[in-house]
Amino acid sequence: MHGITFDIAHLLAGSLVVMSFVQLYQDRLSALINVFAAHALVLALSVAWQAFVQEAPHLYITAVIALVFKAIVIPVALRRIIVRLGIHREIETVVGVGPAMLLGIGLVALSMVVMLRVTADADPLAREDLAFALSVVLLGLLMMVTRRNAVSQVIGFMSLENGLVLAATGAKGMPLVVEISVAFSVLIAFIVIGIFLFRIRERFDTVDMQAMDRFRGEKR
Amino acid sequence: MTMDALSGVLLIPALSACLLAALPGYRLTARLNVLAAFLTFATAVSLFVVEPKSGPYLLVDDLNKVFIVLTTFVSFTTSAFSASYIGHEIEIGRLKPGYVRFYHAMYQVLMFAMNLALVANNIGLMWVAIEIATLTTVLMVGIYRTHEALEAAWKYFILGSVGIALALFGTILIYMAARPVIGEGLNAMVWTVLVTHAAAFDPALLNVAFVFLLLGYGTKVGLAPLHAWLPDAHAEGPTPISAVLSGLLLNVALYALLRFKMLLALNPVALAPGPLMVAMGLISCVFAAFMLYRRRDIKRMFAYSSIEHMGIIVFAFGMGGPLANFAGLLHMTMHSLTKSAIFFAVGHIAQVKGTQKIADMGGLTVTHPVLGWGLVLGVVAIAGLPPLGIFMSEFLVVSSTFSRQPWLVIILVFGILIALGGLFMQLNKVAFGEPVGPTGPVEASYVPMFAHLAIVFMAGIYLPPALVTGFQNVAKLLG
Numbered sequence: 001m002h003g004i005t006f007d008i009a010h011l012l013a014g015s016l017v018v019m020s021f022v023q024l025y026q027d028r029l030s031a032l033i034n035v036f037a038a039h040a041l042v043l044a045l046s047v048a049w050q051a052f053v054q055e056a057p058h059l060y061i062t063a064v065i066a067l068v069f070k071a072i073v074i075p076v077a078l079r080r081i082i083v084r085l086g087i088h089r090e091i092e093t094v095v096g097v098g099p100a101m102l103l104g105i106g107l108v109a110l111s112m113v114v115m116l117r118v119t120a121d122a123d124p125l126a127r128e129d130l131a132f133a134l135s136v137v138l139l140g141l142l143m144m145v146t147r148r149n150a151v152s153q154v155i156g157f158m159s160l161e162n163g164l165v166l167a168a169t170g171a172k173g174m175p176l177v178v179e180i181s182v183a184f185s186v187l188i189a190f191i192v193i194g195i196f197l198f199r200i201r202e203r204f205d206t207v208d209m210q211a212m213d214r215f216r217g218e219k220r
Numbered sequence: 221m222t223m224d225a226l227s228g229v230l231l232i233p234a235l236s237a238c239l240l241a242a243l244p245g246y247r248l249t250a251r252l253n254v255l256a257a258f259l260t261f262a263t264a265v266s267l268f269v270v271e272p273k274s275g276p277y278l279l280v281d282d283l284n285k286v287f288i289v290l291t292t293f294v295s296f297t298t299s300a301f302s303a304s305y306i307g308h309e310i311e312i313g314r315l316k317p318g319y320v321r322f323y324h325a326m327y328q329v330l331m332f333a334m335n336l337a338l339v340a341n342n343i344g345l346m347w348v349a350i351e352i353a354t355l356t357t358v359l360m361v362g363i364y365r366t367h368e369a370l371e372a373a374w375k376y377f378i379l380g381s382v383g384i385a386l387a388l389f390g391t392i393l394i395y396m397a398a399r400p401v402i403g404e405g406l407n408a409m410v411w412t413v414l415v416t417h418a419a420a421f422d423p424a425l426l427n428v429a430f431v432f433l434l435l436g437y438g439t440k441v442g443l444a445p446l447h448a449w450l451p452d453a454h455a456e457g458p459t460p461i462s463a464v465l466s467g468l469l470l471n472v473a474l475y476a477l478l479r480f481k482m483l484l485a486l487n488p489v490a491l492a493p494g495p496l497m498v499a500m501g502l503i504s505c506v507f508a509a510f511m512l513y514r515r516r517d518i519k520r521m522f523a524y525s526s527i528e529h530m531g532i533i534v535f536a537f538g539m540g541g542p543l544a545n546f547a548g549l550l551h552m553t554m555h556s557l558t559k560s561a562i563f564f565a566v567g568h569i570a571q572v573k574g575t576q577k578i579a580d581m582g583g584l585t586v587t588h589p590v591l592g593w594g595l596v597l598g599v600v601a602i603a604g605l606p607p608l609g610i611f612m613s614e615f616l617v618v619s620s621t622f623s624r625q626p627w628l629v630i631i632l633v634f635g636i637l638i639a640l641g642g643l644f645m646q647l648n649k650v651a652f653g654e655p656v657g658p659t660g661p662v663e664a665s666y667v668p669m670f671a672h673l674a675i676v677f678m679a680g681i682y683l684p685p686a687l688v689t690g691f692q693n694v695a696k697l698l699g
Contacts, residue, residue, distance in 0.1 A: 118424035119396070126396065137389060141382065153378060160385055167392045173404025174395050176344035180388065183348050187381060190355060194377065 005053050009125055012046035013132040016166060017108065020139035020159055024104055025097045029151055030088050033075050036155045040070035043162045050169045053125075059169055062181045066165065069185050070158065077192055082151060095146040107138040129170025136163030154191050161188065224272040226280055228263035229288060229335045232256055237328035241321060246310055249324045250303035256328060257299040260335070261292040276410050279341030282693050287338050287475050290553055294467045294560050295331050297668035301564045302327070302460035304665040308571050309458065319363055323458070330356045330464065334472050343391050343409050346476055350387070350440065353469060354380045361457035372452035379439060379449040387436025387476075393429035394483070397421040411479065418486035426483070426490040433480045434496055440473035442527050443534060444504040454523035455576065459567030462519055466526040467560035471552055474530070478537060478698060485540075485699045497538030498628065504531030505635035512642030517576045518566055521646055522559065525602060528639050529555045535632060536617045537698065539624070545695035547616035550683075554609035554676055555602075561672035562598040565591055568664040569650075573657040578646060583655030588662055592651050594669050599647045601676050603640045609679035 019039040026032040044067035051059030082088040095103075111134035119127045140160025144153050161184050168177045236256035243249050267285050274280055306323065309315040315323070330353055337349035358380065362373030391409075398408040401420045407413045439446040454462040481493045508528035515521035533555065536548030568591055569584060570576045584592030601608040614636060621629050 114428060118422075118428050120424075121400070121422060130393075130396065134389070137385070144378070144382070150374070157378070157381055157385075160382070164385055164388050164392070167389060171392050171396050171399070173399065173408075174392065175406045175409055176342070176348075179348065180344060183351055187351065187355065187384075190358075191377065191381070194374070 006125055009046070009049055009053065010128055012042060012049055013129055013166060013170075015042045016046060016162065017132050017135045017139070020136050020143075020163075021101065021104055023143060023155070023159060024100050024139065024146075027092060027097075029082050029090060029092075029149065030079065032152060032155055033078050033082070036159060037071050037075040039159055039162060040066055040074075043165060044071060046166060047169045054172055056173070058178050061178045062165065062169060065181055065185055066162070070162070070188075074158070074188065074192060078151060078155075081192075087149075087151070090149070092147065092149050092152065100142070100146055103142055104139055107142060108135040111135045111138055123172075126170050126172060130167055133163045133167035133170060136160070136166060139163075154188075157191070158188055225263050225266045225270065226272040226278050226339060229260055229267075229292065229339065230278075230332060232260045232263060233328045233332035233335065237325045237332060240328055241325035244321065246307065246317065246320045249321065250306060253324045253327060254296070254299045254303055257292070257296040257331065260331060261289075261296040264288045264292040264335075274341055274412060276406060277342055277345060278339045279411060280339065281697070282690070283478070283697050284338045284475070286549065286553075286690065286694055287471060288335060290556055291334055291338065291468050291471070292331070294556055295334075295464065297671060298460050298463050298467070298560060298564075299327065301463070301567070301665055301668045302458075304663065305458070305460055305567050305571070308663065312571075314364060315458070323360065323363060326356050326360050327460075330360070330469075334468060337472050338475060341411050342406075343394060343411065343414070346479075347384070347388055347391050350437070350473065350476060351384050353472065354384060354440070357453070357457075357461065357465060357469060360461045361453045363458060364456070366456070368452075369456040372449075372456035376449040376453040379446070383436045383439025383446065385436070386432050386439070390429045390432030390436055390480075393425055393432065394480070397425035397429060414483055415486060418483050419488065421487055421490075423487055423489035423491075426487055430480060430484050430491070430493055431496075434477065434493075434500070437473045437477045437480075438500060441470050441477065441534065442504070442530050443500045444507040444527060444531070447504065447508075447527050450527060451520045451523040454526070455517050455519040459519070459563055459570065462523070463560040463563035463567075466523070466563065467556040470526065470530055471556060474533065474537075474552070477534075481537070482697070482699060494538045494540050497534050499538075501531045501533070501535030501538055502628065502631050502635070504528065505535065505632060506531075506638070509635045509639035509642060512639055513645065515646065516578055518570065518578050518581070518646075518650065519563075519576050521578070521642075522562055522566060525639065525643065526555075526559055528635065529559070529602070532614065532617060532632070532636070535628075536620075539617075539621055539628075540699060541620065541624075542692065542695045543620040544617065545698040546691050547613050547620055549691050549694055550679075551610065551613035551617060554613050554679060557672040558598060558601045558608075558610060558676050561669045561676070562595065562602060564669040564672075565595040565598055568662055569595065572660060572662045575657070578649055580657045581650045582653050582657070584651045587655045587659040590666055591662060591664060594666065594673070596647065596651050597673050598669075599643050601673065603643045604636060605640075607677075607680040609676040612680050612683075 019042055023035045026035055044063045048063040112131050115131035115134050137160050140156050143156030147153055165181055168174055240249050333349050333353035337346050340346035340349055358373050358377045361376055362369050395408050398414055401417045402408040442450040484490050484493045505528050508524045511524045533548050533552050536544045573581050601610055604610045604614045618629055
């Protein structure tokens, strides 16, 4: 587990963090969906590489799910939704790009400090993977809290989940990884169908969560 | 796998869900739903008679037996309440007949998921089960398709998913901690194996894992400040689901948390999970107590009361030790029974009045004496007045803490008293005074409500020795 195999794994996991950063400053929904597709593609490559390195063929299933479902099906579905809802040109910024990036850097630093310190005895690949995965998870959370639009929140959640898959595949020999990634895909499919079927726009005239807040049960 | 009681508590709900999804009509399916819930309960009780063998995926021990029996019992009584409640909802056209089939199938899927989470011997399987339970309740909360219901479902969905995601990260970290000791593969995720090797795990990893698990499953328990989904989900969904959420699903998430707490407690170097739980419990209790005062929606108010009580329960388990754990278990049981009884009453009251707003109800003890006094009794119980069961368990929590951390008792009692004031202030508006709103007759099933209240009343006066010994064993197990 040294030399080139380690470097490639490291590169792919690092790219995932970079893609999370790229997501943070996208202010147009269609661009955000493109970046998410790239995010999922990097994840698929990373998982496939882990499957190869760990000689764990079942991980290829997870890689294929990431590729087909998250890099192709979901982005296509989301694009159709935003076109149908007429929000594909909308620009949204809640927290400015500068503060969001600074917060993001802070979160990555935090996850490095936490994970590298506590996993001192683990093998180096798993260690780095966990640190990167936690960064991706935290960046996904950051995206969910800084965005108001339901579609961007879902993308934030999906990138968070990509971080979890990275962590699960990095944990060598972890059972049920495939099952868990399937369970997550079901969850995401539900969310996307939910946006579409519930036709949040139709009910609330907007997919802006700030507008939805007006309907809270207490304020009548 | 041979048919034993263990697979029974999973198979009965799973098969009934398929059956109910296929059958049309409301009367038949509602009855089948009750029957299936009863069979599951009977099977769960039989776990006490013949204990099935635990395998790598499923497990039965003293701890989860208590949870399973409580879960299946409240599911059974709630299904009986649900039959009359849903009948009325169809009559007034609030629930479309097409959704009834879906509702009953989902009810059984939820039972299946909760039972699976309780009997899972594998931390990954448990996580998947809790995810299924979350998804089904999200669908049920949004079943009325009003914009409030959809917003509540969406909020619950997003916050619940984040909680679940954090819990998964914690689960992965537990596996990472276990792998060097137990070796790769399935065994490093099996409770029974994890417990025997926990002392040798890397403590730093365990600590970080527990923080994630506490935040993740804590969201599902409804601990402040992660509770934001809970009041909306309780208020906007059908009342039987509010009863199941408060009475059972919060417990299931708590059960997951307790299992991980046991794991950490076995490692001498890892951080003590107690103080974290004590802090979150106290914050939830005091915060929710204050929130009771200004609620305008009766179901939201009782949702906050659930947060308060989950706070007390988590506090008790956080304190640990045989007595506090015993008190926590008793309080959890009493809270489940009382809170679901209250929701049974509230459900029928809201149907009579055609609203959930507290201002539009009033004088219930005059217009609907049985419902009104039932609610009064329920609130008296939940507020913790003697001689009812919750008084007993709260008294035990307070007295067991008093000798160890007197300062914490002051905060806890402060929270309980604030909540008592809030509950009675609101109860006064609803139950007494001038009658407000429609006073038509009510078609209610009182049996589930009074059955629960009778048990709570009994428990306040006399606890059967068998129950006490059982709870004591579990309390010892929890450490």
